[in-house]
Every structure is written in structure tokens, then in C-alpha cells.
Amino acid sequence: MTDSSDLDIDGPDTLRGAMILLVLGLGVTGYGAYDYVQQSDAIRNAVEVDGTITEVGVDTQSSVSGQSGGDVRYEPRVKFTYEHQGTTYTGTHVYPADISPEYDQRSKAESVVAEYEEGASVTIYVDSTDPSHAFLENKTSNQPLMIAGIGAIVSVFGAASTLKKYRNG
Structure with a gap:
């Protein structure tokens, strides 16, 4: 007897599991697409202000996955302060x-933060429609599109599994 949460080659064992997979995939796709549109709007509405770098580093994140023993990812971290309209x-x-980019090599994450130094003055890009949202690089990241693509693949798999389970009773 297999547990209903187990996945086999044909997908989830139950219609309910297939539908959950579909909804999960759609949610991830929607979030990735939303974040991509949001970053494009932030760039379009960006105004330049002066700011100061207060902290620079690389965060290490690891997860245990299957037989590989774990996956280590590195995320660049830069903290800064800025003033916009008196605040x-x-x-x-x-x-x-x-959605922040993560790298599989520490050196890649370090190269992102290499140009920033604690205490340095920098140009900060502030979304004029949301001054609490600011960023250092006035260019889009492909990370949201990658997340949306993964969600789309999961959605297609979930939709196919849902249809198959629905037809088979």
C-alpha cells in the first residue's frame, strides 16, 4: 500500500494530489510573473538618491536534498540607508x-557585492511610488522569470495529472 502523498512516474496517486500540484504550480508561476512586473515598474518609476552602504556580505543557505547530502547556495547581502523626501x-x-538571486559558488555571490564597501556613498534607486522599496542595480533580474518557468512546468505536470486522474475516475 502506498501513501497518497507519494509521487510516481505518472504523478500524484490521487485526484486531490494532482489538483494540489496544479494549484501550487499556478501560485509559483503567478508569484514569479508578479515579481518580474513589479521590478519592471520599480525601474520605470526609479529616482536616484544618495545613500550609504552599512553592511556587505554573503549569506550561506543549505538544504538537504536526496542522496547528494545537501545543496549550498550563496546570496549576496548589501544593506544601505538613504533619505527620500525627508524620511x-x-x-x-x-x-x-x-526574489533575490542565489549562486551555487561563493565567488559568484562575492563578485556581486565586491563593488560595495561599508561606509561608502552610493547611488540608490528608489521606486517613487513606494519609497520604502529601493535597490542598488537599476536593471532587471531574471530570477523571477526562472521561478515563473519552474511554476509553469509544475502547473503543466499538475494539469496533466489532474486530467488523467479525472478521466480514470
């Missing part, structure tokens, strides 16, 4: 997207 803010986004 002081703190920001942490290198790119305008909320």
Missing part, C-alpha cells in the same frame, strides 16, 4: 526584484 529608509535589495 530615512533602510534597504537590502541589490536588484529591484523581491
